[in-house]
Amino acid sequence: MKAFLRFWMLLLFPGLLQAQLSTEFNWKLASDKDREAAFAFAEEYKAFLARAKTELFTVKEMVKLAGKRGFRPLKNNSPWRPGAKYYDINRDRTICLIVVGKNSLKSGVRLIGGHIDSPRLELKARPLYQRYGFALFQTLYHGGIKKYQWSNLPLALMGRIDKTDGTTVWVELGNQPGDPVLIVPDLAPHVDRPYRSRSQRDVLKGEELDPIVGSIPDSKGSVEKQIMQLLEKRYGIRRADFISAELALVPALAPRDVGFDRGLVAAYGQDDRLCSYIAARASMAVEHPPYTTISFLVDNEESGSNNNTGANSDYLRGLMGRLLQLEMGNRANELHLREVLANTLVLSADVTTGIHPMFPGVQEPSNAARLGYGVVIKRYGRGNDPNSEFTARFRRILEENRIPYQSHTYKVDVGGGGTIGNFLSRENMEVLDCGIPLLSMHSPYSISSKIDMWSLYRAFQAFYRQ
Ligand code: MN
Ligand code: MN
Numbered sequence: 001m002k003a004f005l006r007f008w009m010l011l012l013f014p015g016l017l018q019a020q021l022s023t024e025f026n027w028k029l030a031s032d033k034d035r036e037a038a039f040a041f042a043e044e045y046k047a048f049l050a051r052a053k054t055e056l057f058t059v060k061e062m063v064k065l066a067g068k069r070g071f072r073p074l075k076n077n078s079p080w081r082p083g084a085k086y087y088d089i090n091r092d093r094t095i096c097l098i099v100v101g102k103n104s105l106k107s108g109v110r111l112i113g114g115h116i117d118s119p120r121l122e123l124k125a126r127p128l129y130q131r132y133g134f135a136l137f138q139t140l141y142h143g144g145i146k147k148y149q150w151s152n153l154p155l156a157l158m159g160r161i162d163k164t165d166g167t168t169v170w171v172e173l174g175n176q177p178g179d180p181v182l183i184v185p186d187l188a189p190h191v192d193r194p195y196r197s198r199s200q201r202d203v204l205k206g207e208e209l210d211p212i213v214g215s216i217p218d219s220k221g222s223v224e225k226q227i228m229q230l231l232e233k234r235y236g237i238r239r240a241d242f243i244s245a246e247l248a249l250v251p252a253l254a255p256r257d258v259g260f261d262r263g264l265v266a267a268y269g270q271d272d273r274l275c276s277y278i279a280a281r282a283s284m285a286v287e288h289p290p291y292t293t294i295s296f297l298v299d300n301e302e303s304g305s306n307n308n309t310g311a312n313s314d315y316l317r318g319l320m321g322r323l324l325q326l327e328m329g330n331r332a333n334e335l336h337l338r339e340v341l342a343n344t345l346v347l348s349a350d351v352t353t354g355i356h357p358m359f360p361g362v363q364e365p366s367n368a369a370r371l372g373y374g375v376v377i378k379r380y381g382r383g384n385d386p387n388s389e390f391t392a393r394f395r396r397i398l399e400e401n402r403i404p405y406q407s408h409t410y411k412v413d414v415g416g417g418g419t420i421g422n423f424l425s426r427e428n429m430e431v432l433d434c435g436i437p438l439l440s441m442h443s444p445y446s447i448s449s450k451i452d453m454w455s456l457y458r459a460f461q462a463f464y465r466q
Contacts, residue, residue, distance in 0.1 A: 026374045026404045026451045027263070038454035041281075042265055045453065046255035048277055049267045050175075053250045054158050055093045055299040055309075057172075058116040058273060062095050062280055062297065063087065069284040071097060080326040083288045088319055093299040093309035096319060097283040099464075101292035105327050106336060108343025109320070110464050111294045111429070113311065113420050114276035114350065115301030118269040119143030119442045121150060121209055121249040123157075127242055128213070128231075130224035135214035137182070139249060141206065143302030148203035149443050154181035155211055159247035161237050169235045174252040181252045182211035211249060251444040263450055264371070270446045272301065272419070275349035275435055278453065282460035292323070293464045301350075301420055311420035317341075317427060344429040345390070347463060348421035349456075351448070352376055352408050354437030364411040369437040371449040374404030375459045378433035381409065384421060386432040394432050394463070401462040403455050408437070434459075 030038070048065070052058040066087050072078070074086040084100040094116075101110075124138040141147070156174025163169065174181045184204070187195060195203075214227040231237060255267035279295040286293060300310035308315065320340055324332040354371040355363050369376045375398060379385055398405045410416055425431040436452040 024373075024404070026372050026449070026455060029402075029404050030451055030454075034454060035451070038450045039262070041454055041457060042257075042450040044281075045274075045277055046265060046267065049255045049269060049273060052116075052273055052277075053156070053175075053269055054118075054120070054248045055116045056160060056246070057158060058276070058297070059089060059092055059095045062097070063089070065280065066097055066284065071284075074098065074322070076322070076326075078326060080323075085283075090313075090315045091309050094315065095297050096316075097280055097293075097295040097297075098323070099283055099286060099289055099293045101289045103291050105292055105320075105324050106339045106343065108291055108345060109294055109340065110289065110291045110345055110466075111296055111424075112275075112279040112282070112347045112349050112460055112463070113296040113298065113424055114279050115272045115299070115311070115420060116276050116297045117142065117299050117302050118250075118271055118273065119145045119302050121145075121155070121211075123242065123245065123247040123249070125243045125245075126239075127247075128224055128228060128239070130222065133215065133217075133223060134212050135223040135227040136210040137213050137249075139209050139211070141209065142248070144442055146201070146443065147206065147209055148200070150209055151184040151186040151204055153183065153444055154252040155183060155249040156252040157182060157247055158250055159245065161235065161241050161245040161247070163237065163241055163244070169237060169241075171235065171247060179252070182213055182249060184209050184211045253445060258447060264447050265450060265453070266445050266447050268444055268446075270351060270438055270448050271441050272350045272435075274351055274438075274448055274453065275456070278457050279349055279460055281457060282464055285461050286464040289464050290466070294319075298420060305420055305423055311423040316424075338428070341427045341429050345393075345463075346421075346424050346429045346431040347394070347460070348419055348424060348431050348433045349435055349460075350419040350433065351435045351438045351441060351446075352378060352417070353415065353441050354439055356439060362411065362414055364409070367407065367409040368411075369406055369408035371437050371439065371447070372451060373406045374436075374452060374455045375406070376435050376437060377405060377407045378435065379407050379409045380416070380418070380433070384418065384433070386425075386430060390430045390432055394434070397462050397466055398459060401458060403459050403462065405455075405459075 052061040071085040071087045074088040082100055082102045086098045088096045120142050121139040122142050127137040158172050161169040173179055214223050217223045218226040251268040253268055258264035258266045276297045283295040298311045305311040321337050352369055355368050421431045421433045436456050439447040
């Protein structure tokens with residue numbers, strides 16, 4: 001009966017059943033099947049985020065996931081045939097998932113770019129010191145953080161230490177239930193009177209974000225030396241090895257459902273491992289795409305996309321060149337590469353801020369994004385917007401697939417943000433910024449909507465399939 005009705009409705013009012021700009025809850029528009037699928041998808045997402053807490057560990061987890069789905073490392077003699085699946089890793093910190101399309105590369109690539117680094121604390125090059133009976137780590141921060149949010153929070157230490165003998169020691173401490181954690185302590189309300197007039201941004205200052213890492217002294221009374229000895233034993237490192245280490249302090253929290261109805265997910269690192277994970281999953285879901293697809297998951301966005309693993313590096317262009325050579329052999333030249341780039345369509349995928357129920361005034365509500373209202377087309381202005389014809393093309397994909405969507409423009413002179421789109425559009429590709437909204441973005445524990453996540457997954461698949 002339902003199918004019969006839909007048939008007549010479509011015949012009489014073709015526009016009626018299409019998704020429109022969402023003024024309705026995404027949950028209300030979703031079928032029972034979609035709801036079920038959204039909940040199941042969120043379980044897999046949470047399991048991934050629980051492990052993938054830094055770019056290094058995200059790449060490791062992606063390799064495992066992609067390997068299971070038939071992706072193989074890209075080599076200089078990899079066969080180029082439609083449907084072939086490859087991954088390519090740039091220096092352990094950036095990963096691309098590639099699915100070869102039916103059309104030639106010169107007709108363009110469908111690329112989704114996301115970033116896999118998130119705001120966090122990092123260790124300085126000479127981190128260990130002692131003060132008032134505690135061993136502590138000196139830290140600095142990566143990305144825009146509200147510093148007070150990082151105190152009284154169980155922190156895990158994750159990363160790598162590279163030694164002069166060429167070996168790498170991997171560090172992961174604090175994520176397992178029995179592990180110790182590191183903590184930046186706060187002042188008790190009994191004694192904080194001299195600090196109460198500090199502004200919100202300075203509740204804790206940058207140099208006050210040092211976690212406690214030890215408290216038991218050696219026979220001569222040095223806690224610091226005792227800890228260094230412990231680290232030597234456990235990891236086989238010397239003090240100087242910290243100079244060639246990348247160690248991050250991240251929340252030792254596992255992702256959890258939020259609310260009696262479990263409609264939301266709270267987790268560390270959803271900016272932007274949410275879009276990155278979903279892009280990767282879309283790569284894995286799309287078999288035999290018409291155009292070659294690339295999920296480009298990149299490091300260092302939160303600090304300005306610098307160095308050779310950030311979006312501002314030449315790596316992606318080099319990768320496209322390598323792909324072109326696999327397809328064309330040595331006939332491939334710079335002009336061909338420029339043709340590939342000019343015909344390439346890019347979704348620069350990143351989360352954005354949703355309307356906060358207690359502080360709606362920081363947004364301009366008629367143009368703000370809302371959790372549970374679908375995929376966000378970002379229209380941030382200031383010369384960053386895609387051309388309107390490309391935006392129309394993306395809207396058509398969403399509407400044809402009945403994917404609810406909304407737009408987001410920040411309140412003028414109040415909000416703002418940018419991501420990797422500008423680096424990609426510099427290569428003369430068409431770039432559109434999209435994503436879904438979060439609450440508590442850049443905090444140790446941000447919040448997303450399961451149904452938006454599902455809509456984004458459907459949108460990315462539709463983009464890769466068209
Ligand atoms: Mn981001
Ligand atoms: Mn961010």
